[in-house]
Amino acid sequence: MRVAVIGSGIVGAACALALVEGGAEVVVIDRVGVAGETSSRCEGNLLVSDKAPGAEADLAVSSNAMWRALAERLDADRPNGQPATEFEAKGGIVVAFGGGEAALERFADAQRATGIRAEALDVAALAAAEPFLSREVVHAVHYPDDAQVQPSTATQALLDTAVRGGARLVIGEVTGALGRPGRLSGVMTTAGPIEADVVVNCAGPWAGEVAARLGARLDIRPRRGVILVTTPMPQRVFHKVYDSDYVGAVGSGDAALQTSTVVESTPGGTVLIGSSRERVGFDEHPGVAPAAAIAAKAVRLFPFLEQTTLLRSYFGFRPYAPDHLPVIGADPEVSGLVHATGHEGAGIGLAPATAELVAHTVLGAPTALDPTPFLPSRASLQETA
Amino acid sequence: MTGAKRVAILGGGPAGLAAAQAALAAGADVTLLDEGGRLGGQYWRHHEQLTDRRLQHGWARFERLRGVLDRAEVHTGASVWSVEASDGLVRLQAVVGPADATARAALDIEADAVVVATGAHDLALPVPGWTLPGVTTAGAAQALAKRDGVTVGRRTVVSGAGPFLLPVAQSLAVAGSEVVGVHEASRIGALAAGWLPRPWQLAGKAGELVEYVGALARHGIPYRIGSGVVRVLGTDRVEGVVIAALDAEWRPIPGTEREVACDAVALGHGFTPRLEVAIALGCTIEGDRRGRFVVVDEAQRTSVAGVYAAGEITGIGGADAALAEGAVAGFAAAGGARDDARISGPLAVRRRMRAFAARLERAHGIRPGWTSWLADDTVVCRCENVTRRAIADRADAPLRAMKLATRAGLGPCQGRTCGRAVEAIVAEAGGAPEGFDRRPVLAPVRLGEVAALGRGSAVIDTEPARRDDAETTVAAVEAQQ
Amino acid sequence: MIRITVDAESIEGRDGQTIAGVLIGAGRTAWRTAQTGDRGVFCGIGVCHDCLVTVNGVEGVRACQREAVDGDRVEREVRA
Numbered sequence: 001m002r003v004a005v006i007g008s009g010i011v012g013a014a015c016a017l018a019l020v021e022g023g024a025e026v027v028v029i030d031r032v033g034v035a036g037e038t039s040s041r042c043e044g045n046l047l048v049s050d051k052a053p054g055a056e057a058d059l060a061v062s063s064n065a066m067w068r069a070l071a072e073r074l075d076a077d078r079p080n081g082q083p084a085t086e087f088e089a090k091g092g093i094v095v096a097f098g099g100g101e102a103a104l105e106r107f108a109d110a111q112r113a114t115g116i117r118a119e120a121l122d123v124a125a126l127a128a129a130e131p132f133l134s135r136e137v138v139h140a141v142h143y144p145d146d147a148q149v150q151p152s153t154a155t156q157a158l159l160d161t162a163v164r165g166g167a168r169l170v171i172g173e174v175t176g177a178l179g180r181p182g183r184l185s186g187v188m189t190t191a192g193p194i195e196a197d198v199v200v201n202c203a204g205p206w207a208g209e210v211a212a213r214l215g216a217r218l219d220i221r222p223r224r225g226v227i228l229v230t231t232p233m234p235q236r237v238f239h240k241v242y243d244s245d246y247v248g249a250v251g252s253g254d255a256a257l258q259t260s261t262v263v264e265s266t267p268g269g270t271v272l273i274g275s276s277r278e279r280v281g282f283d284e285h286p287g288v289a290p291a292a293a294i295a296a297k298a299v300r301l302f303p304f305l306e307q308t309t310l311l312r313s314y315f316g317f318r319p320y321a322p323d324h325l326p327v328i329g330a331d332p333e334v335s336g337l338v339h340a341t342g343h344e345g346a347g348i349g350l351a352p353a354t355a356e357l358v359a360h361t362v363l364g365a366p367t368a369l370d371p372t373p374f375l376p377s378r379a380s381l382q383e384t385a
Numbered sequence: 386m387t388g389a390k391r392v393a394i395l396g397g398g399p400a401g402l403a404a405a406q407a408a409l410a411a412g413a414d415v416t417l418l419d420e421g422g423r424l425g426g427q428y429w430r431h432h433e434q435l436t437d438r439r440l441q442h443g444w445a446r447f448e449r450l451r452g453v454l455d456r457a458e459v460h461t462g463a464s465v466w467s468v469e470a471s472d473g474l475v476r477l478q479a480v481v482g483p484a485d486a487t488a489r490a491a492l493d494i495e496a497d498a499v500v501v502a503t504g505a506h507d508l509a510l511p512v513p514g515w516t517l518p519g520v521t522t523a524g525a526a527q528a529l530a531k532r533d534g535v536t537v538g539r540r541t542v543v544s545g546a547g548p549f550l551l552p553v554a555q556s557l558a559v560a561g562s563e564v565v566g567v568h569e570a571s572r573i574g575a576l577a578a579g580w581l582p583r584p585w586q587l588a589g590k591a592g593e594l595v596e597y598v599g600a601l602a603r604h605g606i607p608y609r610i611g612s613g614v615v616r617v618l619g620t621d622r623v624e625g626v627v628i629a630a631l632d633a634e635w636r637p638i639p640g641t642e643r644e645v646a647c648d649a650v651a652l653g654h655g656f657t658p659r660l661e662v663a664i665a666l667g668c669t670i671e672g673d674r675r676g677r678f679v680v681v682d683e684a685q686r687t688s689v690a691g692v693y694a695a696g697e698i699t700g701i702g703g704a705d706a707a708l709a710e711g712a713v714a715g716f717a718a719a720g721g722a723r724d725d726a727r728i729s730g731p732l733a734v735r736r737r738m739r740a741f742a743a744r745l746e747r748a749h750g751i752r753p754g755w756t757s758w759l760a761d762d763t764v765v766c767r768c769e770n771v772t773r774r775a776i777a778d779r780a781d782a783p784l785r786a787m788k789l790a791t792r793a794g795l796g797p798c799q800g801r802t803c804g805r806a807v808e809a810i811v812a813e814a815g816g817a818p819e820g821f822d823r824r825p826v827l828a829p830v831r832l833g834e835v836a837a838l839g840r841g842s843a844v845i846d847t848e849p850a851r852r853d854d855a856e857t858t859v860a861a862v863e864a865q866q
Numbered sequence: 867m868i869r870i871t872v873d874a875e876s877i878e879g880r881d882g883q884t885i886a887g888v889l890i891g892a893g894r895t896a897w898r899t900a901q902t903g904d905r906g907v908f909c910g911i912g913v914c915h916d917c918l919v920t921v922n923g924v925e926g927v928r929a930c931q932r933e934a935v936d937g938d939r940v941e942r943e944v945r946a
Contacts, residue, residue, distance in 0.1 A: 033783035040789055081778035083790035152789035156782065230832065231797050231915075231926055234946050268769070268792060269946050273832075288467045288478055292838035299836045306833035307487045309926045310466075312799060312825040420912065422933055427911060432882045484912070484931035487924055506913045518896035518906045525910025528930070533887025534880070537895055537907065621904065622895055767908065767916060770901050797915035802908075829926070 003362060004029060004187055004196035005167075006174055006210055009039035010151060010348050011340050012202035013158035014355035016167045019200075022363040026167040027194050029187065033171055034159045038204045038347065040152035041316025043227060043262065043274050046349040049092040049143035049242065052107070053114040055373030056325055060346065061116060062369055063353035064145050070352050071149065074157040082160045083153035086267050092146030092240040093121065093130060095301070101139035104244040108141045117144050132236045132304050146240050148264065151348045158351075170194065174203075177214045184214060184336035198362050200338045205282075205319040207327075207341035216334040218327065219381065220341055222282050222317035225275040226290040228298070231309040232269030236302070240264045243301055261297040263305070270311065273298045275345070277318075286315050320344040323380035325373060328357045332377035338362060339376050389414045392718045393477060393494055395465055395662055396502035398426020399704045400696025402450040403711030403731075404500040404718070405457050410727065413719035415457035416494060418479055420464050420828060424451055426504055427524065428704045435534045440556050442593075443704065460492065464828035466835075468499070470666045473691050475499040480834050487831045491838065498691045498718035501666070501679070502711055503659040505697035509545070509652035510755050511773075511806050513763045514617030523553045523653025530560035537562075538649025542626050544568040544614035545653035547749040551597035551608075553651055558604040565647050567601065570631050570654070571749050572611035579748020614650060615642070615758040623648055634754030654751055657805060658698040661827050666692050675750055676701065683732075684723055685714035693718045701745065706738030751805075756813055765810060766803040768796020773810055780816030787811065799825035868936040872897070879934055886910070886917055886929040889940075897929070899944040918943050 001024045005016050008030035019026050030036060046067050051057035071087030078084065096104040108118040121129060121140040129142070163169060172191030179185035186195040201218070203210040211218035243261040262274050276290035291313050299306050319341050321327050327342035340358050343350050357374065359365040372378075392408045394401045397419030408415045417424075425431055429447045441447075460481050467478040475496045482489030507524035514520070519538055521529075523545055529535050541562045543554050546569060554564045569576075601608055615637045616627040630641035658678055660670060669680045669688035679694040681687055687694050695714035696707035712731035721728065759765075761774040769792040779787045787793070793807050794800030800807065808818035868879050870888060879888030886907050889897055896904035898918055908916040910930050917929040920941040929940075 033786065035786050035789070036783055040785055081781075081790075083779070150789065152786055156786055156790055228832070228835075231829075232945060233925065234944070268795065285469065285471075287469055288835075288838060291467075292835055295832045295836035295838075299833055306831065306836070307924055308832050309485070309797075309829050310826050310832050310835055311797060420931075435880060435882055435887075483933065485921075485924075485927040486932075506909060506911055509909075516900075516902055516905065518904055521907055522909050522914075525907050525930070528910040529887060529890060529907065533883045533891070535883075535887050535890045537890055764902060767905075767914065797918070798913060802914045829928070 001025065001198065001363065002196045003027070003198045003200060004194050005200045005202055006187065007202035007204060008034045008155070008159055008169060009037060009202065009204050010035070010155045010158070010351045011204070011343065011354055013155045013162060014351040015200055015202055015340055015358045016162040017158050017165065018355035018359040019362060020162050020165040020167045022359045022365050024363060026162065027196065028159065028162070028167055028169045029172055029174060029189055029191070029194065030169065031171070031173045034169070035152040035155035038316045038318060039155045041314055042151050042225070042318070042345070042348060043272055044149045044151035044154065044348050045240070045262070045345070046147040046149065047092065047346065048116050048145050049094055049118070051111070051116070053110050055370070056346070057111070057114060057116065059326070059350055059353050059369065059374070063350050064147065066352035066356070067147065067149070067349070071154070074154070074161060078157070083156055085154040085157050086150035087147065087154070088267070089147040090239050090264070092143040092242060093126070094141045094143065094242045094244045095133065095137040096139040096244045097136055098138050100244055104139055104141060107244075118142070119144070130238060130241060132302055133241065134301055134303055148240065149348060150266070154348070174210055174213055179336065181215055182334055184334060187214065198336055198338060200340055200358055200362065202340045204341055204347070205317040207319060207339060211331070211339070214334060214337055216331045216337055218331070218339060218376065219322055220319050220327070221279070223320050223344065224278045224280055224283065224286065224315055224317055225345065226286050226294065226313055226315040227275050228273040228291060228294055228313045229311045230271040230273070230305070231311045233271070233308065235265050235269070236304060237263055237265045237271055241301060243297060245297075261294065261301060263298050263301055271305070271308065282317060318344050318347070321381060326350060326354065327376050327381065328354050328374040329361055329371055329376050390498060390718070390720050391416070391496040392715070393418070393475060393496035393499045394502060394715070395499065396426065396504055396696070397421065397424040397461065398502065398504050398696065398707065399428050400504070400707035400711035400714070401426070401500065401502035402447070403708045404502055404695055404715030406450055406453050407712040407715030407721070407728070408500070408719040409453055409456050411716050411719035411721035416460070416496065417454065417457055418460045418463040418465055418477070420462070422462055422484070424459070424461060427528070430528055430532050432532050436531050437534065437559050439559055440531050442552070446708070463492065464830060465662065466826050466828045466830040468662055468665050468827065470499070470689050470692055473497070475691055478838065480830055485829055487833060489834060491834065498693060499666075500693045500695055500711070500714045500718050501663050501698060502694070502696045502707070502714070503662050503698055505656040505658045505701060506801070507653045508655045508657045508805055510654045510751070511759060511763055511765045511803070512614055512617055512652065513758070513760050514619065515652065516764050516767055517617055517619045517623050518621070519619070519623030519648055520617055520650045520652065523550060523651045526651035527553045527556050530556035534560055536560045536649065538623065538647065539563060540565050540647040541649040541651055542566055542568070542614060542645060542647045543651045545655070546570045546751065547653065547655055547745065548594055548597070549653055551594065551601065553653065554606050555597060555600045555604070557651070558606065562649065564604065564606045565645055566607045566609055568612045568614060568628060569608065569610045570613045570635050570752075572631070572633055574633060576610060576748050579744045614652065617650055618644065623650055626650055632754065633752065635752040636754035636757045655749065656697060656701045657801070658701070660698055661825060663687065663694055663698055665827060668692055668694065675746065684717035685710055686717065700739065700742050702738045702742035706735060706742060709734035709738060753809065753813070756809055765806050766793040766796065768798050768802070769793065776807055776810045777814040780811045780814035782816070784811065784818060787816070868934055870934050870936070870938040870940055872940045873942050883934055884930055885919060885921065885927070885932050885934045885938065885940060888934045889929065897942055899942060901945055
């Protein structure tokens with residue numbers, strides 16, 4: 001089985017590895033190379049805390065468990081040059097300021113019912129866990145399963161491992177389809193034609209454009225997210241710490257938790273602060289407004305940040321589908337085409353489970369996951385496509 | 386002054402000051418910002434009480450330029466941390482106050498045109514042992530001697546390339562350090578090719594150099610060409626250096642190494658333009674591994690409407706070139722006519738200085754053989770302590786991935802210090818060093834100062850819903866595009 | 867003349883000197899602990915961030931850029 005994987009972000013790299021290990025002959029095609037876009041312009045979140053009960057939460061819980069084994073495997077006996085994933089099961093703490101505590105607790109309750117571990121912290125426990133946190137926080141929930149990788153190096157480690165297993169990386173851009181309409185037999189690229197029995201579209205926010213070039217329809221849009229990085233400092237943030245202000249704002253336990261502020265330390269000593277969400281197409285000029293808004297919220301969470309030096313800011317484009325669920329599975333109209341995109345801000349965390357679903361679709365590999373909610377043929381996508 | 390063009394000038398060195406003078410002459414409202422506590426830039430770095438008069442070159446020119454600024458709005462100690470240009474308007478965010486203080490006063494400036502005159506900083510190539518205390522750039526030795534009246538050591542070795550090493554040695558000697566030697570990497574062939582032909586192009590420059598060489602002689606400082614520091618010795622601080630003869634490609638010649646005792650080393654292998662502001666504004670940058678500069682036309686216009694550039698960021702050419710370009714840029718930014726008689730002088734000087742810059746590069750430009758004085762474990766990125774081997778091992782990855790894998794260039798200086806060296810090592814190891822996309826925050830700014838801009842402003846929606854996402858929002862935004 | 871304290875030791879400098887200038891004038895060449903050893907001034911013009919110190923409780927101040935003020939408390943920074 002020859003498989004062409006389009007995109008060497010985290011999803012493409014994870015798919016390549018799963019497919020190679022499933023016995024496929026894999027070519028990965030990317031415009032710029034490994035982790036050139038979204039996967040190096042994000043935070044590396046492996047989260048369960050932000051998932052409302054539902055199909056994506058189930059996928060996140062499974063994928064979170066898979067990451068633990070995967071990171072251990074990738075980091076063991078690394079050859080020269082292959083970077084560490086920097087996997088860290090540091091846990092997340094979601095906090096509420098006055099007025100938001102009831103919404104946060106309702107949300108956590110709903111999550112507990114689906115098996116997500118969510119432990120309320122009392123004042124003393126919170127002060128011990130995050131001594132530099134604002135004293136205005138009135139409620140906090142600890143999610144021990146939230147974890148983190150360095151997304152670029154984790155992607156590099158995945159792809160390196162896939163390449164050692166026989167995958168090939170081609171730098172080039174997909175320009176069209178090989179084969180007859182409705183039946184792919186490979187892709188045409190700026191680096192020449194690549195024959196394949198199956199093409200896997202892992203082009204992230206550009207997956208809609210790639211689908212169009214291959215004669216398919218897929219509604220995937222970019223969402224811009226800005227992230228701030230501080231100068232290195234002694235560690236003062238010990239978990240991933242989020243503000244639950246979104247829950248507070250809607251005041252409903254049924255709504256998805258939208259934590260827009262997350263503060264965490266990295267092994268390099270910097271503090272990462274995310275993230276804004278803007279739907280502005282592929283606009284590359286965020287200006288100062290997102291940074292200012294993010295900084296204001298971060299300083300409220302951790303007052304010491306007021307005096308911390310901002311080192312740089314960066315932004316990336318997250319792929320989302322109109323119904324905000326990942327899109328994983330066979331294209332309903334073009335045979336030989338499989339999609340794996342639409343992970344929005346959760347692609348790093350969902351990559352291993354996505355790869356398992358793709359291997360299941362392409363090679364018939366066994367999986368305990370339910371692919372149905374994520375199929376490109378689902379009704380909520382067909383309405384808008 | 387209603388109807389006058391609002392011109393913002395970034396940088397108070399020779400280019401920025403000349404730009405301010407010309408823009409004022411053309412009738413503009415001028416705002417000049419500089420991060421230093423005093424105007425003058427690196428070239429006229431000074432302190433009223435601490436600077437030795439013998440180290441002030443072209444001081445009368447500086448005083449004349451400074452003298453006209455009472456008609457401009459001048460902010461020293463101003464850190465411009467964000468710039469944006471759109472629809473012909475330029476928007477700047479700055480904080481003003483003591484360096485790296487907190488809660489400094491915020492400046493939000495809108496202008497019709499901006500002159501970017503951010504200058505250059507020293508380029509010191511890595512040498513084994515260069516992280517030892519006592520090793521500084523040549524520019525640091527110069528700044529400390531001129532601005533603070535101090536020297537890092539008592540016996541200093543100066544090493545690198547280019548005419549700048551000469552005034553540095555002079556400053557060190559005046560400020561009280563013995564200068565054991567000045568080592569110029571270029572050999573006689575390159576120097577002759579750069580300096581000897583068409584001497585009229587050099588005009589005053591050759592005379593200036595003769596003056597410096599005379600000063601070295603008076604201080605008894607040896608000037609040795611075709612040689613350089615290839616290793617710094619010491620455990621907790623500098624105790625000496627290894628000097629070697631260098632071939633035409635700057636490779637150390639085996640058998641020529643000799644140890645010299647010293648307690649300070651000043652390294653300067655050229656200059657790196659400070660391009661961050663120009664890059665942030667979207668200006669076209671061109672060049673190769675020898676140097677990348679802002680592209681400008683005859684009137685110093687960049688590729689972005691309303692954005693002008695002058696001085697070292699358009700090509701390393703020294704203070705005279707910067708003064709000429711600044712005058713052209715300031716005049717044009719203010720809307721002055723190109724055939725105005727007042728600008729013909731600077732235009733002529735600029736042409737001559739461009740030729741001078743090309744000759745400097747020919748004579749003193751960095752040669753690729755320098756990497757052979759590195760050891761595998763030599764730290765290249767000083768901030769994150771990344772070795773040459775670590776960079777070379779990941780050279781096949783795209784530059785961005787390499788940086789994230791090794792942390793080279795990700796530290797507090799954001800690759801400003803090591804960028805050129807990292808690119809050379811990646812290239813040597815077979816990688817493609819293009820696209821070292823530095824987009825740092827333009828100047829150190831505290832999060833609280835950034836947050837102050839965000840408080841109470843509803844400019845941006847940072848918390849839209851996800852699952853109950855209003856499609857109307859998307860449609861509205863897309864309709865605007 | 868001004869006096870500043872550096873890690874609790876009092877040193878003297880000249881009016882107008884930068885903190886780096888005062889430290890070097892007092893014979894110090896290194897005042898920050900990096901992962902590979904001590905660091906002091908390197909670029910001298912605010913670019914390299916090697917000379918960072920904590921001043922009056924505020925971290926991350928470039929000693930080569932900040933003019934010393936009589937009574938400043940300067941502390942060493944240690945990179946984790």
